[in-house]
Amino acid sequence: MFIRSERLFLRPGWPEDWQELLARIDDEEVARNLAQVPWPYTADDARWFASQPQHPRCPxxxxxxxxxxxxxxxxxxxxxxxxxxxxxxxxxxxxDFWGRGYATEAARAVIGLARTLGHRKLMAGQFVDNPASGRVLRKVGFTPTGQQRQRFSLARGCAVDSIEHGLELAEPGNCDDPADMRVA
Structure with missing residues (x-):
């Protein structure tokens, strides 16, 4: 599955991507904002992630x-x-790519795909010390649920407060039609 947005191309990972993946995510400031990414991030971690198969409903x-x-x-x-x-x-x-709107654009593209796949609701979490992620989530239609929970961060090695966000999606539509990428 591939997605083309205005400036970006979203594609599945391939095992040979591991070195480039490692070069991009090998930054403690990136890893600490994620729940599932260890720090330090190793070549074995990159090889494992790049070789993961796509889930048909959660790519x-x-x-x-x-x-x-x-x-x-x-x-x-x-x-x-x-x-x-x-x-x-x-x-x-x-x-190097923070603050350019890429996260917002990529998230919108995946939200459109989520609708096409039949998902009716999405959730997202944002660590309390990562307000930039909360701004991205609000730009693409998520709203804070009013709930905060502890999420374990592999990179930090501890549980961190996470602000939870939700997004209700409209009925499935055509992910290639920008006019049809609405939320509920």
Missing amino acids: HFFVTLPTSSEPARIIGCVGLAQDGDAVELGYWFAR
């Missing part, structure tokens, strides 16, 4: 910047994951 994507002159570079990752009974949106971007 994840490497985010790339397509260019005509060189191979597209991985700049981050976005995807859906099962978290108990909920489906959760998650993302990360290499620090």
Whole structure:
């Protein structure tokens, strides 16, 4: 499964992506904002993640910047994951690509796909000391649920307060039609 947005190309990972993945996520400031990423992040971690198969209802994507002159570079990752009974949106971007709207654009693309896959509600968590992630979530339609929970962060090695967000999705639509990427 592939997704093209205005500036980005979202694609599945391949085992040979492990070195580029390692180069992008090997930053403690990136890893500490994520629940499932260890620190330090090793070559074995990158090999494992790059070789993971896609889940048909909860895919994840490497985010790339397509260019005509060189191979597209991985700049981050976005995807859906099962978290108990909920489906959760998650993302990360290499620090060099923060503040450019890429997380917002990639999240919108995956939300459109989530609707197409028949998901009716998405959840997302934001560590309390990562307000930038909360701004991204609000830009794409998530609202804080009023709940905070402790999430274990592998990179930090401890539980961290997380602000929970939810997004109700409209009926399934066409993920290729920007006019049909609405939320409920």
